[in-house]
Amino acid sequence: MTVQDTSADLAFTADWEEWHRQKDASLAREHGFLAVTGLHWLDDEPQRFPDAPGSWWADDDGVGVDLAEGEELVVDGTPVRGRHLFGAIPERGGVEAVWGDAVIEVAKRGGQDLVRPRHPENPLRVRFAGTPAYAPDPRWVVTGTYTAFPEPRPTTVGAAVEGLQHVYDAPGEIAFVLDGRPLRLTAFNGHTSGSLQVLFTDATSGVTTYAANRALHIDAPAADGTVTLDFNRATNLPCAYTDLATCPLPPAENRLPVAIEAGERIPYERISESA
Structure with a gap:
């Protein structure tokens, strides 16, 4: 490994640590x-x-x-x-x-x-002590291709509260390859203009990561549809911490058959509940 590689890795880790610190600070805000x-x-x-x-x-x-x-x-x-x-x-x-x-x-x-x-x-x-997470690793940053649907698709998903449903307009889907395996995720609109968000589970869900869902923010696609999926920044939704949230569940097609050992893990609060 060269000095340049080491410097890039340190910068990648420092950037992720600052992002995660800010994410936890937002979660723990006075009226969060x-x-x-x-x-x-x-x-x-x-x-x-x-x-x-x-x-x-x-x-x-x-x-x-x-x-x-x-x-x-x-x-x-x-x-x-x-x-x-x-x-x-x-x-x-x-x-x-x-x-x-x-x-x-x-x-x-x-x-x-x-x-x-x-x-x-x-x-x-x-008592909040922060959210446990996998150590950041550049191997979990992958490039995908976003394809818009001809018209946004109304998509009904379940919720963390039993019997409740949410309906979101899905503008398109993202195709990517992980460890040689082609995968797809239905995308919803993100919280900023042009951005996207995916809700997903994977083979770690219910084992090392929260069982119901995780979310990933994706910046607006480039002109050719290229997007970056940084699974190091896969986050828990509020329902991972409290039963008083109505978070949406992923659509069925977003249940990935691979283990994404990146991003946020089961909160300490849920670990203590099951202990």
């Missing part, structure tokens, strides 16, 4: 998923919850809350008391109402309205 204390599904019967103020309901007009005397929420910077109507929440959308040092998330997932309080002092967040 580790702060969630409850997943409360709403119907037309008003309900009170131990970790949120008010009585909550949802009907054809959307979500509402009746706050008792002395209770207050701050919505869009404005204090509200008594009855407050949030209106219809769009699918995969949400509103955050502030309650003291907590945030009450009002959202819709799988066509159902929910309330999901987030408390910074939640023990899951306070």
Whole structure:
């Protein structure tokens, strides 16, 4: 190995370590998923919850809350008391109402309205010690080819919550070769313009990596459809840490028959549960 090779490997590792540090920091932010204390599904019967103020309901007009005397929420910077109507929440959308040092998330997932309080002092967040991961290795960086479908394909997938389903428009698929084996992944739209995201499982799922899913962000394809899949950056979704998340599961075709020993592993919190 040359000095140049060693320098490149050190830079690759340092870049990955910084990415992983930032990823864990985002996960553990004050009102991130580790702060969630409850997943409360709403119907037309008003309900009170131990970790949120008010009585909550949802009907054809959307979500509402009746706050008792002395209770207050701050919505869009404005204090509200008594009855407050949030209106219809769009699918995969949400509103955050502030309650003291907590945030009450009002959202819709799988066509159902929910309330999901987030408390910074939640023990899951306070005790978070980072996410275990495989050591970064350049061999898990592969080049693929993205092919757009003639029209985005509505794709129904399951969810971490039993009985819930998500529907995403899949814009295309990615073909690549790993250890001489041709593979394909259905891609969904990513969180930034032109980018993609794939949800997948592989032969490590349920053994060294989280059983239900992992996710991989992929930068926008080049003009010729070329994409880079860096499986070192395969991440856990929130459901890997908490049962209070509604994460989507991979489509059936994204269950890879190979062991991808790269990226994030089973969280310490799940390891301790099964011990």
